[in-house]
Every structure is written in structure tokens, then in C-alpha cells.
Amino acid sequence: xxxxxxxxxxxxxxxxxxxxxxxxxxxxxxxxxxxxxxxxxxxxxxxxxxxxxxxxxxxxxxxxxxxxxxxxxxxxxxxxxxxxxxxxxxxxxxxxxxxxxxxxxxxxxxxxxxxxxxxxxxxxxxxxxxxxxxxxxxxxxxxxxxxxxxxxxxxxxxxxxxxxxxxxxxxxxxxxxxxxxxxxxxxxxxxxxxxxxxxxxxxxxxxxxxxxxxxxxxxxxxxxxxxxxxxxxxxxxxxxxxxxxxxxxxxxxxxxx
Amino acid sequence: xxxxxxxxxxxxxxxxxxxxxxxxxxxxxxxxxxxxxxxxxxxxxxxxxxxxxxxxxxxxxxxxxxxxxxxxxxxxxxxxxxxxxxxxxxxxxxxxxxxxxxxxxxxxxxxxxxxxxxxxxxxxxxxxxxxxxxxxxxxxxxxxxxxxxxxxxxxxxxxxxxxxxxxxxxxxxxxxxxxxxxxxxxxxxxxxxxxxxxxxxxxxxxxxxxxxxxxxxxxxxxxxxxxxxxxxxxxxxxxxxxxxxxxxxxxxxxxxx
Ligand SMILES: Nc1ccccc1C(=O)C(=O)O
Ligand SMILES: Nc1ccccc1C(=O)C(=O)O
Numbered sequence: 176x177x178x179x180x181x182x183x184x185x186x187x188x189x190x191x192x193x194x195x196x197x198x199x200x201x202x203x204x205x206x207x208x209x210x211x212x213x214x215x216x217x218x219x220x221x222x223x224x225x226x227x228x229x230x231x232x233x234x235x236x237x238x239x240x241x242x243x244x245x246x247x248x249x250x251x252x253x254x255x256x257x258x259x260x261x262x263x264x265x266x267x268x269x270x271x272x273x274x275x276x277x278x279x280x281x282x283x284x285x286x287x288x289x290x291x292x293x294x295x296x297x298x299x300x301x302x303x304x305x306x307x308x309x310x311x312x313x314x315x316x317x318x319x320x321x322x323x324x325x326x327x328x329x330x331x332x333x334x335x336x337x338x339x340x341x342x343x344x345x346x347x348x349x350x351x352x353x354x355x356x357x358x359x360x361x362x363x364x365x366x367x368x369x370x371x372x373x374x375x376x377x378x379x380x381x382x383x384x385x386x387x388x389x390x391x392x393x394x395x396x397x398x399x400x401x402x403x404x405x406x407x408x409x410x411x412x413x414x415x416x417x418x419x420x421x422x423x424x425x426x427x428x429x430x431x432x
Numbered sequence: 433x434x435x436x437x438x439x440x441x442x443x444x445x446x447x448x449x450x451x452x453x454x455x456x457x458x459x460x461x462x463x464x465x466x467x468x469x470x471x472x473x474x475x476x477x478x479x480x481x482x483x484x485x486x487x488x489x490x491x492x493x494x495x496x497x498x499x500x501x502x503x504x505x506x507x508x509x510x511x512x513x514x515x516x517x518x519x520x521x522x523x524x525x526x527x528x529x530x531x532x533x534x535x536x537x538x539x540x541x542x543x544x545x546x547x548x549x550x551x552x553x554x555x556x557x558x559x560x561x562x563x564x565x566x567x568x569x570x571x572x573x574x575x576x577x578x579x580x581x582x583x584x585x586x587x588x589x590x591x592x593x594x595x596x597x598x599x600x601x602x603x604x605x606x607x608x609x610x611x612x613x614x615x616x617x618x619x620x621x622x623x624x625x626x627x628x629x630x631x632x633x634x635x636x637x638x639x640x641x642x643x644x645x646x647x648x649x650x651x652x653x654x655x656x657x658x659x660x661x662x663x664x665x666x667x668x669x670x671x672x673x674x675x676x677x678x679x680x681x682x683x684x685x686x687x688x689x
Contacts, residue, residue, distance in 0.1 A: 178442040179688040183532055183665055185435040187568065193526045200522075201674040214487035217495040221673070224471035224499070227513045231470050233636065234512055236677045238474040240497045242481070255491055256484045265457075269450045269684060273667075275440055311444065379490065408440055410530075412669030412682030416478070417458040420493045425669030425682060427526060431436040 185431070196396045196409075196426040197247045198324055204246045205330035205395075207365045208338060210373055216242030243421045249413035250359075250367065250382070250392030254420040257387030264422045265415040267391070271358055275312035276409045276428070277305065278402045282319035285341045289332055290371055291318075292344040298351070306405050310356035313393065313409055316343070320363040321397035330365060342369025345380035352384035359391030361409075363399060367392040393426060402428055442688070453653045453666075453683040454504045455581055461503045462587035462652075464622045465595060467630055473499030500678045506670035507616075507624065507639070507649030511677040514644030521679045522672040524648070528615055532569035533666045533685070534562065535659045539576035542598045546589055547628055548575070549601040555608070563662050567613035570650065570666055573600070577620040578654035587622060599626025602637035609641035616648030618666075620656060624649040650683060659685055 185191040198204060200219050209215060222238045225231025243264070244250070251267060252258030279301050285291045293316060298308070308314055318341045323329040332339045341364065343351065351357065360367050360381060367381040377383055385392055393411055408429040413422035442448040455461060457476050464473060479495045482488025500521070501507070508524060509515030536558050542548045550573060555565070565571055575598045580586040589596045598621065600608065608617065617624050617638060624638040634640055642649055650668055665686040670679035 177663075177688050178438050179448055179663065179665055179686060181435050182439045186527070186530060191436055193530060195526045195672070197672050199672045199674045200676075209488075214481035214493075216481065216493065219673075221675070224473065227516070231466075233514075233640065234677075235510060235516075236471075236473065236500050237673075238497065238499045239673065239676075240495065242495045243493050253492060257490075259484070259492075269452045270443070272682075272684065273443060273450060382491065406434075406436065408436055410667055410669070410684075412667070412684065414671070414680050414682060415452070415454050415456045416476075416494075416496065417456045418478070419457075419496075420491075423671050425529075425671060427529065427667075427669065429436060431434050 191429050191431050194398050194401050194428040194430060196398055196428055198395045198397055200246050200423065205324060205327045205365055206242065206245050208331050208333060216244050219245050241423060243416060243419050246423050247395045247426055248421050249411055249424040250386065250421045251419065252386045252389050255382045255386035257383050258389060261386070261389040264413050264419040265417045272412060273408065273410050274358060275309045276315050276361065276407050277309055277312070277405050278315045278317055278399055278407065280317040281341065282317055285318040289339040289341060290369065291341040292369060293347050294344050295347050295350050298347065308355045308357050311358055313359055313361050314351065314357045315361040315396065315399055317399040318363050321399065324395065324397060332370060337373060338370030340364045340370035342372060343381055345375055348381045348384045352388040352390055359393060360385060361393035361396050363396050364394065366394055396426060402430060406431065448686050448688050451655050451658050451685040451687060453655055453685055455652045455654055457503050457680065462581060462584045462622055463499065463502050465588050465590060473501050476502050498680060500673060500676050503680050504652045504683055505678050506668055506681040507643065507678045508676065509643045509646050512639045512643035514640050515646060518643070518646040521670050521676040522674045529669060530665065530667050531615060532566045533572050533618065533664050534566055534569065534662050535572045535574055535656055535664070537574040538598065539574055542575040546596040546598060547626065548598040549626060550604055551601050552604050552607050555604065565612045565614050568615055570616055570618050571608065571614045572618040572653065572656055574656040575620050578656065581652065581654065589627065594630060595627030597621045597627035599629060600638055602632055605638045605641045609645040609647055616650060617642060618650035618653050620653050621651065623651055653683060659687060663688065
């Protein structure tokens with residue numbers, strides 16, 4: 176039979192399972208905290224329109240306010256000056272929204288050091304044990320950070336020097352963006368860059384290099400612990416905001432048992 | 433090899449194609465217009481945070497305001513009083529977000545009559561020619577209405593008696609919701625109900641019956657003309673708004689060539 180009907184049957188039989196990688200959206204969804212001199216992203220907020228009352232006798236619904244980069248979201252190339260002319264979130268080709276992912280687990284090292292940075296050698300070592308990074312797919316970095324997502328303070332983990340959350344070194348992400356065939360980087364933290372990356376030289380190297388190479392970011396992923404190192408297929412569905420620099424996304428993974 | 437790797441290979445080879453069923457989101461995305469005594473959904477609006485300027489030297493991003501039921505969106509059971517206790521948008525089981533769809537084409541009749549209503553016999557006739565409605569899948573109604581989506585006035589098509597857009601009769605949707613195994617109804621118009629449904633008895637029968645049976649709605653779909661009558665697989669990714677009555681969704685279709 177056809178590949179698509181085999182796929183549907185495997186889903187219905189539970190041979191392929193669907194895992195939700197998306198953080199629930201509410202006013203307690205954590206958001207990034209930039210240095211105070213910069214503009215900040217909005218916290219997610221609902222505004223009730225009616226709730227089975229005189230504003231709408233049979234129906235309940237809400238308006239809402241959010242940031243493009245609030246909660247689980249997709250970074251488009253034009254989010255950064257380096258990728259200014261490389262496309263908004265509405266023009267990411269739909270074929271790219273369904274792609275394989277590999278998952279590199281650094282949660283043990285991050286448990287000892289919240290400022291842990293992935294280096295080129297960590298990835299090369301992983302590749303020698305598993306597989307090359309996927310052509311046209313994602314590199315996901317597991318850090319265990321999703322366990323902190325019910326608290327803004329624990330998720331952002333800031334002290335007087337700013338946030339302390341894991342990420343990639345500047346060298347590593349330059350190599351990832353320029354030398355490997357991945358379409359982007361997915362992380363469990365509030366942004367693709369490490370918490371301390373505002374003070375890196377150049378600042379925010381993940382954004383600068385990914386966006387500058389027409390690549391993407393996926394943030395605040397959860398449940399990466401349920402994915403195998405290789406073999407998962409990711410469906411990343413950002414809202415197609417025209418001119419948007421990114422968007423909240425529903426992100427699902429398909430895994431074969 | 434595995435079903436999932438066959439699926440990925442077919443996607444990469446273009447044997448399975450991905451079709452975007454989602455309307456782009458901007459301040460000109462059309463919205464439903466209820467009778468004026470009721471609360472109304474927000475038009476989609478961007479609020480710029482920074483654009484490579486002193487509010488954020490290297491980056492561009494926005495906040496935004498929207499309705500849960502603005503643009504291409506997913507109706508959850510609690511959207512209606514009849515489905516009050518049957519679940520919010522964040523608790524739709526993820527397995528339901530990937531499901532087959534059939535597409536019934538009424539665009540010729542709608543071209544003659546914008547108030548056209550689908551009846552039970554239309555669906556039974558379609559079933560006798562094609563296939564039974566899919567167990568655990570969607571029924572999509574093609575009306576050609578997506579061609580009007582660049583204009584709020586043409587999309588809502590209102591005169592002094594209110595909006596004129598196609599839909600299902602009350603009998604038809606009661607039967608669809610109670611007697612068939614579909615998980616929901618997908619349409620090209622601004623809501624699952626016909627434009628005149630505020631004056632039906634009972635009002636808004638699609639919402640009352642779908643939500644009351646724990647089923648779903650998908651609205652403002654486009655590109656249904658590119659789908660076959662049977663065989664498409666739909667990925668519907670609503671934002672998981674906690675307590676939400678629905679949410680803007682990225683909706684993709686998979687079609688095998
Ligand atoms: N690091 C940043 C610096 C400036 C703006 C946004 C970010 C993000 O991480 C983001 O995309 O969420
Ligand atoms: N028909 C309605 C009546 C009241 C509230 C919402 C609707 C919708 O169509 C919707 O879900 O977009």
C-alpha cells in the first residue's frame with residue numbers, strides 16, 4: 176500500500192506515537208529577560224470576551240496577547256540583523272516544518288553547571304557514536320531545563336550578573352551554522368543562546384550565526400527525554416505571522432516504537 | 433525499513449507533499465462579526481518591540497494581540513455551553529492532531545448561492561461515490577470561500593440581514609456530530625456555522641452539536657482545492673492555551689502523489 180496509508184495505520188495502531196514538545200501557554204509561561212535597557216517580550220495573557228453570559232449566552236472565548244518569542248517558539252532568519260533579508264516566519268518553506276531531529280543529551284553536565292556550553296568536540300564525539308547531524312534536520316540539545324518551566328525564576332535562573340542557563344559556545348554555533356547541514360537548533364531553554372550570551376563577544380552568537388545562515392531556532396521544548404538520539408521526526412508549526420520575526424509554535428515529535 | 437523512515441524518505445523525495453492550509457496572520461486577516469450586542473473577537477495586531485535599533489541593536493521582534501478564534505483556528509469543546517466540561521484546547525489529545533480527512537466539494541453550488549447549506553443527503557451521496565466518513569478523521573467542506581480571504585467585506589459577505597456564508601443545516605450537523613465517527617468539521621469560512629446561523633433554531637447548530645459531542649471545528653482553511661476527496665492526512669497544531677476555548681493553529685496537509 177501507499178507510504179501515507181502505512182503511516183496513518185501505524186499512528187492508529189500506536190506503532191508510531193506522537194509526543195508533544197510544546198510548553199502550555201498561560202500567564203505563568205516563562206519569558207526571556209533581556210538587560211533592562213532593551214525592549215522586552217510580553218508575558219502571555221488572556222482577555223475574556225464572553226463565558227456563557229450576556230456577552231455571549233452559549234459561548235466562551237478569549238482574546239490574548241503574547242510575544243512572537245514567548246513560550247515554545249520558532250525563530251525566523253529576520254529575527255536577527257544578520258538574517259534581515261533571509262525571510263520572515265510566514266515564508267519558512269512548509270517542507271521544512273516536517274524534518275528529522277537528533278537529540279544530544281547534556282543534562283548530566285548541566286546539572287553540575289547551569290552555564291554549561293556545548294563545544295564542537297562534544298558534537299563530533301556524539302557523531303562518532305551515533306550518526307552524522309541530519310541533512311535538512313534539527314539538532315536538539317537536551318539539558319533537563321524543561322523540569323524548571325513551571326517557575327519564571329528557576330527557568331531564567333538569574334543573579335546579579337544576569338541569567339545562568341546552558342547553551343552553545345560561539346565557536347560551536349558558528350561551526351554548526353556554517354559547516355553542518357542542519358536547518359536549525361532546538362533547545363529547552365527560553366532562547367537558543369546561553370543565559371550569559373548577552374556578554375559574549377559577539378553577543379548572542381546562536382542568533383547571529385543561525386539567522387545569518389538562513390537557519391532556524393526552536394526554543395522551550397519539553398519532553399525531549401522521550402525522544403531517541405536519532406530517528407524522531409519533528410513537526411514544527413509556527414503561526415504564519417506576516418513579517419513576523421518568529422512565532423509561538425505547536426511542536427510535535429513522531430517516534431516509532 | 434521502518435514506516436517512519438519510509439515516510440521521511442517519501443517527504444524528502446517529494447512523493448509526499450506538504451500543503452499549507454493556514455491563512456497568513458496579519459491585521460487584514462478577516463474575523464467573524466457577531467450581532468453587535470455580543471463581545472467580538474480581536475483583529476490580529478502586531479506591536480513592534482525592536483527593529484535593529486536602540487531598543488534591540490541586533491534584533492527585530494514583536495508582541496501581538498489576537499483572538500483565540502481569529503484566522504485559521506481550532507474550536508475546542510469548551511467553546512460552547514454544550515461542551516463546557518468536555519475539554520479546553522490544551523487538553524485535546526495529541527494523537528487527534530494528526531488524522532485523515534475527506535474533502536467534499538460544494539464550490540459550484542456555493543457560487544450560485546452563498547447561503548448554501550449542506551444536507552445529510554449530500555453527504556450520503558458523497559459517501560456512496562467515495563468512501564465512508566473517516567473514523568477518527570475530519571470532514572472538510574470545500575466551498576471556494578478561501579478565494580475571498582483577502583477582504584473582510586467579501587469574506588463576511590454581510591448585508592442588512594447579517595452575514596451570508598455557506599454552512600451545514602441543523603439536521604445535517606446533528607447527524608454528523610451524533611451518528612458519524614468523525615472527530616470534527618473543517619471549513620473555509622470564518623466559523624464552522626453558516627453566516628445566517630445566528631438566526632437558526634437553535635442558533636449556531638454546528639457549534640452546539642460538535643462541541644456538545646466532544647468534537648472539534650477547524651476554520652478558515654485554504655488550499656482545500658489541492659487535496660484529493662480521500663487520502664489526505666491533516667496535521668492541525670493549535671497553540672496549547674491553558675483553559676482556552678480554541679486557538680490559532682498551523683494546519684498542514686500531507687498528500688501522496
Ligand atoms: N536572546 C534574545 C535576544 C534578543 C531577542 C530575543 C532573544 C531570544 O532568545 C528569543 O528569540 O527568544
Ligand atoms: N459562530 C460563533 C459564535 C460565537 C462565537 C464564535 C463563533 C465562531 O464561529 C468561532 O468559533 O469562530
